[in-house]
Amino acid sequence: MIRILAVDDDIHMLNFVSAELRQNGYEVIEATSGEQALMCLNSKAMDLAVVDVMMPGMDGFELTKILRKDYDLPVILLTARHHIEDKERGFLAGSDDYLVKPFESKELLYRVKAILRRYNYPENDTLTIGSLTIDFKSYEVSSQQGILLIPLKEFELLTLLASRPRQVLSRDLIIEQIWGIDFQGNEQTVNVHIKRLRQRLERFAPDVRIITVRGVGYKLEVNT
Structure with missing residues (x-):
């Protein structure tokens, strides 16, 4: 089963993301901070991470850099802000995709599936x-x-x-x-x-x- 790391300090959003992913057959490991997410990664291998940008302590940008550099893990960033500067920071940190809250569950699932396909079957020949x-x-x-x-x-x-x-x-x-x-x-x-x-x-x-x-x-x- 594909295992996804969901990271968000907002419990309601974390529960929403986790529930939608589980209903569609994914195993979900939850973390409410960047530090807790890294602890989870030390004990279990993940296939993808869905990470909130605005978190106390280690924010989503910093966590994304670590996930990409040390774990080579694809990342979808979640944010409540529409600023183009935030999107730029996210992609510069190494994120694969970006979702602005609020979003529909179908959009999240589509992007998750697209990224998993990209990593399992590279676009190059x-x-x-x-x-x-x-x-x-x-x-x-x-x-x-x-x-x-x-x-x-x-x-x-x-x-x-x-x-x-x-x-x-x-x-x-x-x-x-x-x-x-x-x-x-x-x-x-x-x-x-x-x-x-x-x-x-x-x-x-x-x-x-x-x-x-x-x-x-x-x-x-x-x-x-």
């Missing part, structure tokens, strides 16, 4: 990570060793991990993204595909590694 280049049109993976053709599910799994480097993805999230929410199998399917993909990478691109985070899931890292 290729994605490069370490010595690997992933081509989304030809379904080829290349490195200095040449070109590697792999089964479709392994290709999709590699793409998902590579699109979120250093971020731990739970087995449930991987199943939902690769096999679909109605998949009738179990986590062993993920484990088998990870094992096969890991073996291929060891020979083909040894600088790119799939790391097991015990009890949680997997992440992809590049040895420098």
